Amino acid sequence: MPLLPAGAPEYPGYKAAAADKVDFYRFADRWSEDIGSILSAVLPDELRHFLDYRVVEVHHFYNREHLRKFCAACVLYDPPATKLREFARYHDPPSLPSQ
DSSP states (O other): OOOOOTTOOOOOOOOOOOOHHHHHHHHHHHHHHHHHHHHHHOOOOGGGGOOTTTTOOHHHHHHHHHHHHHHHHHHSSSOSEEEHHHHTTTOOOOOOOOO
């Protein structure tokens, strides 16, 4: 997830030794768990299936990642009370497929 809070450990780079990446990955994993917990708490029942990692269809993967990035942006940057669609366009997420 590219949206991390200030103070997150810096990613040491792809070629860095695994031991040098431990702090970053621990932080990123915890952050990802926090975002997942928030989404689980606030998503309506009809959208919860997008969080299920057992669902392998590509559109579910992209919708899940867009939801997670949008949630992270809302946590990191105080979203406006109005014009939420404009706020969401930083990543330009697609609309959810009709059921």
